[in-house]
Amino acid sequence: MFGKAFIAILSLATFTSAHYTMPSLIINGQTTGAWVNVRQTNNYNSQAPVTDVSSADFRCYTSATNAKATTVNVNAGSTVGVSLNGPMYHAGVVNVYMAKVPSGADAASWDGSGQVWFKVHEIPAVTDGGKTITFPTQDKTSFTFTLPKNLPNGQYLIRPEQIALHSASAFQGAQFYLACGQLNVSGGGSGSPGPLVSIPGVYTGREPGIMINIYYPIPATYTQPGPAVWKG
16 A cells, blocks of 8 residues: 555656746746736646646736736847746757737736737757757756847737647647746837737647647658747
8 A cells, every 4th residue: 555655746846847837937047036026827736737728827827826926127129038936857849939918918918818829939859850859958948039029119918829749649638837927028119019819719620730749750850849939
């Protein structure tokens, strides 16, 4: 009996340790406190991913916490990023979306609904024609990128996602680890970010970069899900 219980506990611990959350932003090299500028997601304890891309939780994953966060100031052109609570254990790719808070609304209360999201960064898989496929973010605990200098001033939601592909050969097998942070951008320009998409709505879950067997046959190419990156 003890042996079975021990194995069950060990299996649960292993399952949990393989998952992760995205509780902190990185602003010009400084990591913010956990769940300070990022809305606390439902999985802050369980670390369970989202698998249904049509779910309301696919946007910010806060249906249970109803969490709000404080909004951190940042200049356009700055280095920003995301710090996780552990390594991205699973093979996968990264997208980062942003959405500008409408005039008269506030980042802390805006829900991010509508066709308002645009992609500002991505980290795809690396392929070589079918010999190998590698994932640059695997086992990393953070990633950073540069905010476009021409990003208009204002408040934004920023939504990173890692799409874990280790069990993605079946529909809804891909695992999404995601969160929504809050930025107040100044020193920006007059760019027109786009193309704009809705979240949920941006994916069906059957895209070739989401529903994919990464093991056999090894993919000759990889198609990053979502729209093109807006670089300003």
